[in-house]
Amino acid sequence: MKETLGAYDYWPYENRPKITWPGGARVAFWVAPNIEYYELDPPQNPQRKPWPTPHPSVPGYSIRDYGNRVGHQRQMALLDKYGIRGSVSLSVALCEHHPEIIEMCRERDWEFFSHGIYNTRYTYGMGEAQEREMIRDSLEAIHRHTGQKCAGYLAPALSHSERTLDLFAEEGQALFGDEAGFYTCDLFHDDQPTPIRLRSGRRFVSMPYSLEMNDTIVYAVNKVEPRHYLTMLKRHFDRLYAEGAESGTVMCIPTHNYQVSCPHRIKAFEEALEYITGHSDVWLAPGRVIASHYLAHHYDDALRDIDARAIPARRR
Numbered sequence: 302m303k304e305t306l307g308a309y310d311y312w313p314y315e316n317r318p319k320i321t322w323p324g325g326a327r328v329a330f331w332v333a334p335n336i337e338y339y340e341l342d343p344p345q346n347p348q349r350k351p352w353p354t355p356h357p358s359v360p361g362y363s364i365r366d367y368g369n370r371v372g373h374q375r376q377m378a379l380l381d382k383y384g385i386r387g388s389v390s391l392s393v394a395l396c397e398h399h400p401e402i403i404e405m406c407r408e409r410d411w412e413f414f415s416h417g418i419y420n421t422r423y424t425y426g427m428g429e430a431q432e433r434e435m436i437r438d439s440l441e442a443i444h445r446h447t448g449q450k451c452a453g454y455l456a457p458a459l460s461h462s463e464r465t466l467d468l469f470a471e472e473g474q475a476l477f478g479d480e481a482g483f484y485t486c487d488l489f490h491d492d493q494p495t496p497i498r499l500r501s502g503r504r505f506v507s508m509p510y511s512l513e514m515n516d517t518i519v520y521a522v523n524k525v526e527p528r529h530y531l532t533m534l535k536r537h538f539d540r541l542y543a544e545g546a547e548s549g550t551v552m553c554i555p556t557h558n559y560q561v562s563c564p565h566r567i568k569a570f571e572e573a574l575e576y577i578t579g580h581s582d583v584w585l586a587p588g589r590v591i592a593s594h595y596l597a598h599h600y601d602d603a604l605r606d607i608d609a610r611a612i613p614a615r616r617r
Contacts, residue, residue: 307463307498308466308488308497308498308499308507309488309490309495309496309497309498309507310498310607310611312495312603312606312607312610313610314491314492314493317493317548317603317606318548318599318602318603318605318606319547319548319549320493320494320548320549320550320595320599321549321598322549322584322594323584323594324582324584325582326545326549326582326583326584327541327542327545327546327549327550327580327582327583328538328541328542328545328549328550328551328552328580328582328583328584329549329550329551329552329583329584329586329591329594330385330538330551330552330553330577330578330583330584330585330586331385331388331551331552331553331554331585331586331587331588331591332380332385332387332388332553332554332556332574333387333388333389333390333455333486333510333553333554333555333556333588334373334376334380334387334388334389334390334556334557334558335389335390335416335455335517335555335556335557335558336368336369336373336389336390336391336392336395336402336406336558337365337368337390337391337392337395337416337420337557338365338369338392338394338395338398338399338419338420339351339361339362339365339392339419339420339421340419340421340422341357341358341359341362342356342357343419343421343422344422346422346423346425346426347426348423348425348426349423349425349458349460351421351422352421364559365559367559368557368558368559368560368562369395369399369402369558369559371562372558372559372560372561372562372563373402373405373558373562374405375558375562375567376556376558376561376562376567376570377405377406377409379567379570379571379574380574381409382571382574383574383575383578384578384585385574385578385585386409386410386411386412386585386586386587387406387409387411387412387587388411388412388414388453388587388588388589389406389411389412389413389414390414390416390455390486390555391413391414391415391416391443392416392417392418392419392420392457393415393416393417393418393438393439393442393443394418394419396442396443396445396446396447400446403446403447406447407447407448411587412449412452412453412587412588412589412590413443413447413449413451414443414451414452414453414454414455414486414588414589415436415439415440415443415451415453415454415455415469416454416455416456416457417435417439417456417457417458418435418438418439418442418457419457420457420458421458422457423457423458423460424456424457424460424461424462424465425460425462427462429462429464429468432462432464432465432468433468433471433472436454436465436468436469436472437472437476439451440472440473440476440477440481440482441476444476444477450473450476450477450480450481451473451477451481451482452473452480452481452482452483452484452588452589452592452593453483453484453485453486453508453588453589453592454466454469454482454484454485454486454487455485455486455487455510456487459487461487465487466485466487466497466499466505467499467500467501469482469485470482470483470499470501470503470505471501471503474501474503482505483503483504483505483506483592483593483596484505484506484507484508484588484589484592485497485505485506485507485508486507486508486510486553486555486588487507487510488507489510489511489512490507491507491509492509492541492544492550492551493509493548493549493550493551494506494507494508494509494551494591494592494595494599495507495603496600496603496604496607504596504600506592506595506596506600508551508553508588508591508592509550509551509552509553510553510555511537511552511553511554511555512555513533513537514533514534514537514552514553514554514555515555515556516530516554516555516556516557516560516561516566516570517557517560519533520560520561520566521560527565527566527568527569528569530566530569530570530573531569531570531572531573534554534569534573534576534577535573535576537552538552538573538576538577542580542583545582551591552577553588554570554573556570
């Protein structure tokens with residue numbers, strides 16, 4: 302029996318096959334700026350309200366608009382300063398609402414991966430055909446506006462179905478072959494990339510994308526102060542760096558331009574980036590590049606080890 306969504310098996314961290322990163326790095330480090338578009342008056346979904354306050358939710362909408370007007374530029378300047386190419390978790394509607402942001406990211410050769418169309422429209426309640434159409438639309442739009450063949454997926458507002466990973470992999474391959482649709486950020490279950498089992502049998506990987514380090518979870522949910530967020534990021538890195546001496550680990554900081562880029566918070570983020578990039582054996586790479594390296598060099602060894610450890614009932 303497979304765990305969670307039928308996508309992966311239980312696979313303990315200890316004694317896995319060793320992961321090696323380019324240049325002997327201990328940690329593969331990536332930053333995933335969520336650049337999102339929220340509608341002021343989105344269609345209602347019976348399973349989830351897009352805004353916690355009655356329509357129109359001017360404060361909620363406005364702070365997110367602030368992120369795209371002000372915060373994005375502030376964060377981009379920092380990533381430039383520390384030589385980090387962002388991996389954009391993109392609400393694809395942004396391509397038409399704010400093409401100037403897309404162009405700034407393209408100029409820097411940032412990666413774009415799909416975060417759905419709007420972050421106020423959810424997978425909940427969709428049938429398979431409707432979800433497939435939404436995923437295909439996002440893949441085609443990213444390619445049309447950026448020229449990139451989208452490799453990764455994070456469900457809009459973290460809303461999933463049991464078919465989401467299968468559909469993303471199938472649509473990516475159907476549109477662009479092996480260059481698209483080969484990793485997910487939706488599982489949050491490991492500090493290393495791990496193989497995912499799909500109904501198609503396609504090679505597919507889960508990338509570490511930490512909700513614990515996600516600035517929205519930190520600031521809006523857990524109510525952490527910026528100085529404590531800095532401490533959290535450093536301690537998170539220190540542990541992964543220590544363990545990476547034995548086998549490579551991955552650290553991701555998921556950000557939102559209306560959270561981490563507020564004036565009273567941006568310094569903590571800058572100090573964290575300075576600390577992490579100050580270590581020489583850290584590989585700075587977009588999510589796509591990290592996932593591709595893992596697929597090419599470690600995926601098969603991982604699958605063999607998973608199968609070797611599985612009890613007979615699970616093998617069946």
